[in-house]
Amino acid sequence: MLQKKVxxxxxxxxxxxxNILPDMPNGMNPPLHPGTGKPVGPDDLxxxxxxxxxxxEVSPQRWIDIPEPVLEKYLFYRPSPLGRAYALEQFLxxxxxxxxxxxxxxxxxxxxxxxxxPQAYYNKVFGTKRIATETGAxxxxxxxxxxxxxxxxxxxxYMVRISxxxxxxxxxxxxxxxxxxxxSPSPETNAGRKMLELDPNSPGSLGIxxxxxVEDAVTTPDSKYALGSxxxxxxxxxxxxxxxxxxxxxxxxxxxxxxIGCAGGGSNFAGLALPFIxxxxxxxxIAVYAVEPASCPTMTKGPFVYDFGDTVQMTPLLAMHSLGHxxxxxxIHAGGLRYHGMAPIVSQLVLDKMIEPVAINQLETFAxxxxxxxxxxxxxxxxxxxxxxxxxxxxxxxxxxxxxxxILVNWSGHGLVDLMAYNxxxxxxxSDYELPDEEIQAxxxxxxxxxxxxxx
Amino acid sequence: MLQKKVxxxxxxxxxxxxNILPDMPNGMNPPLHPGTGKPVGPDDLxxxxxxxxxxxEVSPQRWIDIPEPVLEKYLFYRPSPLGRAYALEQFLxxxxxxxxxxxxxxxxxxxxxxxxxPQAYYNKVFGTKRIATETGAxxxxxxxxxxxxxxxxxxxxYMVRISxxxxxxxxxxxxxxxxxxxxSPSPETNAGRKMLELDPNSPGSLGIxxxxxVEDAVTTPDSKYALGSxxxxxxxxxxxxxxxxxxxxxxxxxxxxxxIGCAGGGSNFAGLALPFIxxxxxxxxIAVYAVEPASCPTMTKGPFVYDFGDTVQMTPLLAMHSLGHxxxxxxIHAGGLRYHGMAPIVSQLVLDKMIEPVAINQLETFAxxxxxxxxxxxxxxxxxxxxxxxxxxxxxxxxxxxxxxxILVNWSGHGLVDLMAYNxxxxxxxSDYELPDEEIQAxxxxxxxxxxxxxx
Numbered sequence: 001m002l003q004k005k006v007x008x009x010x011x012x013x014x015x016x017x018x019n020i021l022p023d024m025p026n027g028m029n030p031p032l033h034p035g036t037g038k039p040v041g042p043d044d045l046x047x048x049x050x051x052x053x054x055x056x057e058v059s060p061q062r063w064i065d066i067p068e069p070v071l072e073k074y075l076f077y078r079p080s081p082l083g084r085a086y087a088l089e090q091f092l093x094x095x096x097x098x099x100x101x102x103x104x105x106x107x108x109x110x111x112x113x114x115x116x117x118p119q120a121y122y123n124k125v126f127g128t129k130r131i132a133t134e135t136g137a138x139x140x141x142x143x144x145x146x147x148x149x150x151x152x153x154x155x156x157x158y159m160v161r162i163s164x165x166x167x168x169x170x171x172x173x174x175x176x177x178x179x180x181x182x183x184s185p186s187p188e189t190n191a192g193r194k195m196l197e198l199d200p201n202s203p204g205s206l207g208i209x210x211x212x213x214v215e216d217a218v219t220t221p222d223s224k225y226a227l228g229s230x231x232x233x234x235x236x237x238x239x240x241x242x243x244x245x246x247x248x249x250x251x252x253x254x255x256x257x258x259x260i261g262c263a264g265g266g267s268n269f270a271g272l273a274l275p276f277i278x279x280x281x282x283x284x285x286i287a288v289y290a291v292e293p294a295s296c297p298t299m300t301k302g303p304f305v306y307d308f309g310d311t312v313q314m315t316p317l318l319a320m321h322s323l324g325h326x327x328x329x330x331x332i333h334a335g336g337l338r339y340h341g342m343a344p345i346v347s348q349l350v351l352d353k354m355i356e357p358v359a360i361n362q363l364e365t366f367a368x369x370x371x372x373x374x375x376x377x378x379x380x381x382x383x384x385x386x387x388x389x390x391x392x393x394x395x396x397x398x399x400x401x402x403x404x405x406x407i408l409v410n411w412s413g414h415g416l417v418d419l420m421a422y423n424x425x426x427x428x429x430x431s432d433y434e435l436p437d438e439e440i441q442a443x444x445x446x447x448x449x450x451x452x453x454x455x456x
Numbered sequence: 457m458l459q460k461k462v463x464x465x466x467x468x469x470x471x472x473x474x475n476i477l478p479d480m481p482n483g484m485n486p487p488l489h490p491g492t493g494k495p496v497g498p499d500d501l502x503x504x505x506x507x508x509x510x511x512x513e514v515s516p517q518r519w520i521d522i523p524e525p526v527l528e529k530y531l532f533y534r535p536s537p538l539g540r541a542y543a544l545e546q547f548l549x550x551x552x553x554x555x556x557x558x559x560x561x562x563x564x565x566x567x568x569x570x571x572x573x574p575q576a577y578y579n580k581v582f583g584t585k586r587i588a589t590e591t592g593a594x595x596x597x598x599x600x601x602x603x604x605x606x607x608x609x610x611x612x613x614y615m616v617r618i619s620x621x622x623x624x625x626x627x628x629x630x631x632x633x634x635x636x637x638x639x640s641p642s643p644e645t646n647a648g649r650k651m652l653e654l655d656p657n658s659p660g661s662l663g664i665x666x667x668x669x670v671e672d673a674v675t676t677p678d679s680k681y682a683l684g685s686x687x688x689x690x691x692x693x694x695x696x697x698x699x700x701x702x703x704x705x706x707x708x709x710x711x712x713x714x715x716i717g718c719a720g721g722g723s724n725f726a727g728l729a730l731p732f733i734x735x736x737x738x739x740x741x742i743a744v745y746a747v748e749p750a751s752c753p754t755m756t757k758g759p760f761v762y763d764f765g766d767t768v769q770m771t772p773l774l775a776m777h778s779l780g781h782x783x784x785x786x787x788i789h790a791g792g793l794r795y796h797g798m799a800p801i802v803s804q805l806v807l808d809k810m811i812e813p814v815a816i817n818q819l820e821t822f823a824x825x826x827x828x829x830x831x832x833x834x835x836x837x838x839x840x841x842x843x844x845x846x847x848x849x850x851x852x853x854x855x856x857x858x859x860x861x862x863i864l865v866n867w868s869g870h871g872l873v874d875l876m877a878y879n880x881x882x883x884x885x886x887s888d889y890e891l892p893d894e895e896i897q898a899x900x901x902x903x904x905x906x907x908x909x910x911x912x
Contacts, residue, residue: 001524004531007463068457075460076539076833083532087606105561107833109872149830150543169625172875175882176829373632374605377532377563416565416872419628426631 002086006248008079014243015071016063017236020274020345023062025281025352028344029319029453032306037451040316047218048225050126053119056233064236066118073117073150077106078240082248083411087375089395096398098391099256100411101245101272104378108173110413111268112143112228115237119226120147129222130154134184134209136264137163137335137383138170139413140228145179155179158186158212161204163335169417184209191215191312205328206339207311214314229265230309230318230343238271245408246275256286256408258394262386263290263299263357264336266343268412274345276408277354289394290346290357291386293365295433296329298322298342299350299357301440306450309341319453320347323435324443330433332362333421334382340443351455358390361432365389366425369415381413382421458542462704464535470699471527472519473692476730476801479518479737481808484800485775485909488762493907496772503674504681506582509575512689520692522574529573529606533562534696538704539867543831545851552854554847555712556867557701557728560834564629566869567724568599568684571693575682576603586610586679588672590640590665592720593619593791594626595837595869596684601635611635614642614668617660619791625873640665647671647768661784662795663767670770685721686765686774686799694727701864702731712742712864714850718842719746719755719813720792722799724868730801732864733810745850746802746813747842749821751889752785754778754798755806755813757896762906765797775909776803779891780899786889788818789877790838796899807911814846817888821845822881825871837869838877 021028030039042054049057056064066074085098103111123131131153135141141157148155157174164171164183174181182188184204185195191211195202202208210227217225227234249255259276261269269290280286292299299321307322309315321342323329329338342350349355369385371392372378380388391409398405415422424430477484486495498510505513512520522530541554559567579587587609591597597613604611613630620627620639630637638644640660641651647667651658658664666683673681683690705711715732717725725746736742748755755777763778765771777798779785785794798806805811825841827848828834836844847865854861871878880886 001466001527001531003466004528005466007465009463010457010459010461071457072460075457107829107835146833150833168879169872169875172879173835173872176826176835176875176878178830370632373563374634377602377606379563379629379632416625416629417875419625419632419873422632423624423628 004084006082006251008244008247010075012247013074013079014240016065018239018243018275018278019059019062019064019236020278021232022060023278023281024348026456028348031316031318032451034313034317048214050123050128050224052122052126053233056236057231067121070118070121074240079244080105082245085376088372091371091375092392092395092399094395094399095402095404096395097406098395099249099406099408101241102411103241103268104411104414108139108143108146109416110139110143110381111238111241111271112139113146114240114271115228115234115267116143116147117150118237120144120151120153123224124151124153128153128224130156130220131224131226132156132213132216133226134158134206134213136160136206136338138167139336141181142170142173143228144226145174145177148179149177156216157181158184158209160184160206160209160335161202162331166420167417184212186212189215194312203331205311207325210310211312211314214310229267230341232345234267235270235274235343235345238267239274241271241410242273242275245272254406257405258287258289258407260289260291260387260390260407261410262337262383262412263292263342263346264339264383266346268410270343270346272410273355277349280354288355289390290355291390292357292359293332293334293337293386294359294361295332295435296338297359297435298340300359301435303444304347304351304453304455305447306453307341307447317450318344320344321350323440324446326446327443333418333424333430334386336383337386360386360389361434362430363432366422366430368392379415380411381415382418384412387412460540462538462707464700464703466531468703469530469535470696472521474695474699474731474734475515475518475520475692476734477688478516479734480804481737482804482912484804487772487774488907490769490773504670506579506584506680508578508582509689512692513687523577526574526577530696535700536561538701541832544828547827547831548848548851548855550851550855551858551860552851553862554851555705555862555864557697558867559697559724560867560870564595564599564602565872566595566599566837567694567697567727568595569602570696570727571684571690571723572599572603573606574693576600576607576609579680580607580609584609584678584680586612586676587682588612588669588676588679589682589684590614590662590669592616592662592794594623595792597637598626598629599684600682601630601633604635605633612672613637614640614665616640616662616665616791617658618787622876623873640668642668645671650768659787661767663781666766667768667770670766685723686797688801690723691726691730691799691801694723695730697727697866698729698731701728710862713861714743714745714863716745716747716843716846716863717866718793718839718868719748719798719802720795720839722802724866726799726802728866729811733805736810744811745846746811747846748813748815749788749790749793749842750815750817751788751891752794753815753891754796756815757891759900760803760807760909760911761903762909763797763903773906774800776800777806779896780902782902783899789874790842792839793842816842816845817890818886819888822878822886824848835871836867837871838874840868843868
């Protein structure tokens with residue numbers, strides 16, 4: 001019988017994360033203090049993050065040991081399986097081999113706990129009692145709530161209002177793990193009140209919710225803030241995905257020709273891709289695709305600039321692809337991909353030609369998700385559907401070209417609490433939307449006087 | 457580091473199911489034809505089930521080969537992990553070792569695909585084009601929809617109306633896998649119309665939905681019916697759970713002192729327990745607990761009788777513990793445990809003192825589920841919470857007695873699409889309900905003139 005899944009034993013789970021910083025082909029532009037325009041130092045970040053995570057954010061070490069208590073919690077659901085999508089291959093009649101790393105097996109149903117667990121751990125060790133955070137579709141908020149329960153930390157989540165209303169199940173997951181979740185913009189912070197004054201019916205955005213959570217963290221005793229994507233230490237933690245996948249492929253004598261992940265802030269994509277990009281930097285031929293929604297085309301249409309990570313301009317300036325910090329994306333159903341910026345590491349690697357960004361429209365992604373569900377069984381998250389749409393494009397191309405090709409995709413999460421989005425799709429209520437260039441230009445005006453990053 | 461999960465490789469997955477029929481200590485009472493009072497023959501069942509499954513229902517063989525195409529589909533999510541609940545043990549400060557077989561890893565989120573897949577397969581081989589079925593909380597309906605998608609069968613699901621309304625996500629899962637799901641009682645069958653005439657606002661029951669699905673199957677060309685629990689062949693298919701668990705425990709040199717599962721129709725419980733009950737029949741000392749809701753106390757308060765499996769009296773008479781086929785249980789949130797009868801195999805083994813039934817009230821089960829989620833992470837289904845409440849009772853008893861004891865529980869499914877039930881619990885809207893004896897007596901009156909099974 002054909003092998004369906006490649007499984008690692010607990011002993012085979014990697015014991016270190018891979019830090020790509022020392023290997024970046026053209027280095028990185030440092031985060032800048034918005035007031036002084038100078039690179040931020042650890043002390044600037046100390047009100048927001050615990051010092052152990054700040055150190056990790058800028059660590060020059062290639063390999064970083066995963067602390068034992070984090071390994072123990074990883075084992076609750078890791079190593080995750082690497083599956084072979086035979087049924088989809090057969091359905092598509094493609095000569096391509098499709099492997100998928102199933103990150104939907106975690107309690108929160110996505111890859112997010114891979115960084116939520118270490119962030120909760122480092123905060124706990126540092127002495128933090130309470131973490132404030134934001135969440136878009138709810139994947140991150142639920143993952144941090146889960147991790148908070150494991151380490152006994154109080155968690156407060158500011159959830160983008162439109163998702164709060166559309167996705168009650170995510171909030172209920174957070175409550176079940178003992179966390180508090182409120183819609184953002186909220187009347188509980190200055191940032192939230194300011195937004196509510198401008199528009200009492202604001203649907204919210206990730207940028208606004210970040211502003212609220214940061215403000216909450218810096219103004220509440222014993223509290224810190226945590227971010228589920230974008231930052232270097234988040235990418236670092238997520239490399240457990242790619243490191244496992246690499247071992248799994250080695251076990252069966254395979255290596256991918258094509259790597260695919262969806263990208264909102266960049267963390268699930270980077271988590272899978274970075275350990276392979278290390279090989280690409282050293283000469284290996286691989287195509288690496290980061291797939292974003294056509295309605296929020298950060299990498300394909302946003303310039304590489306210094307911009308704020310949040311709307312109310314509380315964060316340092318990050319060198320990244322951005323549509324502008326004031327940009328409020330269309331309320332498409334892949335809430336986890338609705339973010340104006342992109343992780344600086346991913347952004348830089350796009351410039352470095354290590355990553356090829358692709359924008360795909362919503363209807364194609366849901367069609368891909370339904371095809372996946374009806375062949376491979378597991379129902380994917382709307383975010384994951386973006387990656388799967390690209391997998392299907394590549395598999396069809398392989399068929400046209402008559403090429404056997406090995407595709408590896410990050411199956412970043414399941415869609416069981418996103419089924420209302422599938423319902424809307426089946427009822428014909430979803431539509432495509434390509435962001436007009438004029439709207440992008442308009443939203444970028446605000447960045448004109450910002451410092452410019454070095455583009456090599 | 458402590459081992460958290462025992463994993464089997466795909467090669468180690470069992471290749472045969474265990475059939476307990478030849479090992480039943482006191483045999484079984486045969487199903488009877490309600491008209492003649494004589495045992496039903498294969499031909500009586502032929503309009504309802506394909507002949508290959510009818511043969512399996514009465515097979516005297518102890519070991520039955522799992523067909524290769526079924527094995528292939530099992531590998532989509534099996535072998536399932538056997539976890540050790542260290543975090544719960546620590547929280548309870550118990551000397552007991554708690555092992556849980558995680559059946560929540562399937563695409564449908566429960567153990568139900570273990571029988572949905574072979575049932576779809578045998579129907580496909582037999583030439584069936586379309587299957588009608590019923591579902592309570594939706595676990596079975598979604599599992600059969602998933603299996604139908606894998607084998608290209610059309611699936612029609614009659615879902616108990618109260619769950620249809622309360623649990624839209626389950627219906628959406630079915631739709632995503634391409635199945636049709638309508639609320640029962642429906643105007644589409646005689647059985648449904650009859651119930652709607654009596655009560656246009658009927659919340660429905662599993663018994664009524666079974667009547668509708670059976671009627672649909674026997675009156676629609678190329679259609680058969682499928683049942684997700686109760687019958688012998690369903691128990692058979694589910695033994696993959698216990699056979700895997702046994703291998704996994706052997707691997708680490710363990711054997712359970714206590715086995716626990718929740719029981720509605722009996723399938724997840726039997727799936728785990730039967731391979732161990734084989735040992736118990738042969739002298740091994742094990743406590744085996746089947747946990748049911750206090751509001752639907754089939755085993756603890758229902759007599760062992762001949763009764764119909766459905767409300768409208770279309771099925772053969774089965775020898776089982778029953779509260780009466782017309783009994784409509786309280787709308788508690790563990791919809792999968794709201795059934796008037798119990799699998800004949802499980803019922804007989806209760807009589808045989810191989811299984812000890814326990815009834816637990818709703819609030820204790822939700823408290824157990826929340827404790828589980830906040831220690832072990834995975835959020836359990838309301839049905840599973842019944843088993844977990846018993847685990848916690850046993851773990852506390854072990855602490856009181858100072859006994860090291862090995863507990864094995866079937867973690868039958870996750871609760872991600874049942875979060876509204878947790879919400880009701882947190883909001884204090886759930887209550888306990890013990891079914892009054894008078895109500896049981898009243899509902900059993902209808903059985904007075906039925907044939908009586910032999911009780912040894």
